[in-house]
Amino acid sequence: MNAYVTEFSVPESFSPVHRAEQYIRNTRFDRPTLVVDLEQVAAQYDALKAGLGRAAMHYAVKANPAPEIIAKLAEMGSNFDAASRAEIELCLSQGAPAERISFGNTIKRVSDIAFAYQVGVRLFAVDAEEEMHKIAENAPGADVFVRVIVENCDADWPLTRKFGCARDKVLHLLELAGSLGLNAKGLSFHVGSQTRQAAMWENTLDQVAAIWQDAKEAGFDLSLLNIGGGFPAFYGDEIQGPTDYARAVMAQVQARFGDVPELIAEPGRGLVAEAGMIAAEVVLVSRKSENDLSRWVYLDIGKFSGLAETMDECIRYQFLTDRDYEDTGPCILAGPSCDSADVLYEKRPVHLPLGLKSGDRIIIPSCGAYTSTYASVGFNGFPPLDVVVLP
Amino acid sequence: MNAYVTEFSVPESFSPVHRAEQYIRNTRFDRPTLVVDLEQVAAQYDALKAGLGRAAMHYAVKANPAPEIIAKLAEMGSNFDAASRAEIELCLSQGAPAERISFGNTIKRVSDIAFAYQVGVRLFAVDAEEEMHKIAENAPGADVFVRVIVENCDADWPLTRKFGCARDKVLHLLELAGSLGLNAKGLSFHVGSQTRQAAMWENTLDQVAAIWQDAKEAGFDLSLLNIGGGFPAFYGDEIQGPTDYARAVMAQVQARFGDVPELIAEPGRGLVAEAGMIAAEVVLVSRKSENDLSRWVYLDIGKFSGLAETMDECIRYQFLTDRDYEDTGPCILAGPSCDSADVLYEKRPVHLPLGLKSGDRIIIPSCGAYTSTYASVGFNGFPPLDVVVLP
Structure with a gap:
């Protein structure tokens, strides 16, 4: 079941199963990768x-x-x-x-x-x-x-x-x-x-x-x-x-x-934009305090490795997981770098499955524009966003 | 005459003539370059x-x-x-x-x-x-x-x-x-x-x-x-x-x-940080309207090519020019990319020489930290910040 496809009205250009999504679900990546159809x-x-x-x-x-x-x-x-x-x-x-x-x-x-x-x-x-x-x-x-x-x-x-x-x-x-x-x-x-x-x-x-x-x-x-x-x-x-x-x-x-x-x-x-999806991964899920309502979810991609348009939370990406059948709860979403500015969404938390954990795959649709070239050359030693184009 | 050295108290670690500054003044660069001593x-x-x-x-x-x-x-x-x-x-x-x-x-x-x-x-x-x-x-x-x-x-x-x-x-x-x-x-x-x-x-x-x-x-x-x-x-x-x-x-x-x-x-x-200076260049100076008090000054380096720490105008760099003997006026400072977020200082304008024009050299001190690795791989086709280390 796919929350993305079922919860929202799908624009005319979206095919029911996105080729990029299909490719991502059938592939293992060793770093965040943009797949463009x-x-x-x-x-x-x-x-x-x-x-x-x-x-x-x-x-x-x-x-x-x-x-x-x-x-x-x-x-x-x-x-x-x-x-x-x-x-x-x-x-x-x-x-x-x-x-x-x-x-x-x-x-x-x-x-x-x-x-x-x-x-x-x-x-x-x-x-x-x-x-x-x-x-x-x-x-x-x-x-x-x-x-x-x-x-x-x-x-x-x-x-x-x-x-x-x-x-x-x-x-x-x-x-x-x-x-x-x-x-x-x-x-x-x-x-x-x-x-x-x-x-x-x-x-x-x-x-x-x-x-x-x-x-x-x-x-x-x-x-x-x-x-x-x-x-x-x-x-x-x-x-x-x-x-x-x-x-x-x-x-x-x-x-x-x-x-x-x-x-x-x-x-x-x-x-x-709609032709590309990013394959990413959860690196850590935590709560800062026993009393915190929101979890912190850290991805292997952040503001300095491709998701620069989350600046001021302007572009709000959606996220697909393999647990989209689970109940969800609010999360503050952040990137993997040792940089406190590398927080993607905090003012308006995102809702993600409650069972989410390190190693889980994350798919981010509508990432074909303004992602790969914004990526830094290697901030914190993380490589730039990889790009795969499906012919 | 050097506004940077004369106008501010110089911390103990600064030598009167910075080797990086000397190197920059004696060199022609074809792209923004960080020089580290x-x-x-x-x-x-x-x-x-x-x-x-x-x-x-x-x-x-x-x-x-x-x-x-x-x-x-x-x-x-x-x-x-x-x-x-x-x-x-x-x-x-x-x-x-x-x-x-x-x-x-x-x-x-x-x-x-x-x-x-x-x-x-x-x-x-x-x-x-x-x-x-x-x-x-x-x-x-x-x-x-x-x-x-x-x-x-x-x-x-x-x-x-x-x-x-x-x-x-x-x-x-x-x-x-x-x-x-x-x-x-x-x-x-x-x-x-x-x-x-x-x-x-x-x-x-x-x-x-x-x-x-x-x-x-x-x-x-x-x-x-x-x-x-x-x-x-x-x-x-x-x-x-x-x-x-x-x-x-x-x-x-x-x-x-x-x-x-x-x-x-x-x-x-x-x-x-203090060991590095960036050599940059003015690309354009303009006024948006005849009535504007501030000029817009566009550099060949911006938020996506090395100066990411200008985010929210947090780190306020200083700027040296070859016209520091001239009177100054307020400027909104921006980078060269076709991105409206690539503005360095607007809320608190910087003061730069009134005669500043396209092609003028700009030296930015205290750039040895958090510049080169933040640079994007090639946003807008601009290359990442080049780095020269003086042994």
Whole structure:
């Protein structure tokens, strides 16, 4: 019996028995391992594409740079959103042509810009004057889009002001681009990570549409709208299925922006998270005091070896065990390192089987995004998360 | 002119010109690099040893596992506190004999316990019944010490309840150890990371002494007290020099515990942090809006590439630039990744030169501990922190 499958409504992209889960249940691992089902990545790509229509998908490589994923998506015709030189090199090495790669990080090393331009990348994100000058000098004549700040209220993980510029800067940057010989193509934004329902985009799209209108009135002929990421994965709370979700977002875009010549979407989590599951193990179960109501459960994976998104308990993973037929009780969940910050869930404890003990297997679904690359090189001597991709 | 040296009182272990700083100023780096001065590690070891007296030093390997540091300390006669099998293997490979290695992680894989025992490690930390059984089965007859929880109030970075057990469990665990054929040698605790003054240990030592007394009254013949870490490094706020600090802590221990046969201290940060400096670079300086008072300064190093201890702005690093003669203004400091959580200091902005711009060198002192191993394997395609050790 599987608590995960029976207790929650299963999103359309979930097959009844997940191939990754099946593989994990039939395999012994000597360290925490992420297992990714490439068939499910492909199915999710198709499902999102069906909803996105004529918008080009640029996979956010940072979500999971496993070469097999990049190669598969390249073969299927996907574009790629890269954050650094190494990610561009990865995409090229896996068969993605340079013209299908955009350099979406607004914070780029000068040498990375020069490299990107030299290999043929022509589309760059920018949100500041200094960055515009860096691009003009090292990627002359390139296409740029200006990232704008929006106020996020509805995402599970709202973004900070780290990326983008405020409305009062946008026209200035578009003008600067032109004066430096760059092609100011349009705008980009980010609705916030893990925005669970398409309806939650409304407020953000209104904000961006107002800026778009500003630019049109100021005479800028914008031809590109990059709607960024924010596409959700299933962590237990209901989400809209990928095709419905994408279609509903695009309908809202059409209503506000009309027939924009070029549309880009950058799913990362929404494309690969559900395709991956982590195989982990319980290392210790204890109570700190005879009177404690909660047990402490320590896993062989923690904040510094793959589960960084538990930071501030933002992403709440689910956990499958081989004891899901037992009664459960509240647990504080922690990682294996000698670091007091390596606690996964404490403010809101998780409920796990009462018989759980050292050596028990734990399966963590929806781990295909933002796990393997966050892992430290070897904090406390623990190796990074291993990755297995099922072809 | 060097703001770092002139504006703050310099602790005794700082030479007027730091060798790591000199090296960084004379070198070009193509990625963020930690430079560690091995001579300073050795000097700090001697300074702490002078104050610790007959207490054995067990270097907390997790603070910085650079092989050169381990080899140097092994040669100088240091003992080692290991957190995992890999750390034990590292110590052995660098010349530390097994009898000078303790396995201090309270959360140990069964296979790691068996490995440790097999290579000759005989001293283990424990804070729970299940862990005691794991040790009894896989390291029969070993020495154990029970880690107790203390309430931390005075550390810069108080620890959670993740490690240790409450007072009501201690006697039970000591008894369990005996009944399982283990040698229950004593107690350990941790005063909290970065406890800046020896006087701040008072309250913690009182708590542990009360538990120690409980155990003696219950007939346990304890012979080992492990006072853990907490030894501070200089980040700008005044700290006591290493010898004075260690001597004052040991005097407080003597006053409360008398002539304990065996004493252990586990400095990590306090031994290696000041010996290392990071060479980094400014990637972008911007304002989000014309009206913003603070600039955003983006470095080529961030939370996921070495500066993880900026989490919740706990450890506040200082920053040296080549413009320290210029007037300064407030900055929000962030890393280079496409991750909105990769912001180093925002609640309390840092003050940096007004002329700071892309390409400028940044030197970050006191980075010898808890930086290199926290670095991710390649988040966003950025390589892990490079490490150079000056012999």
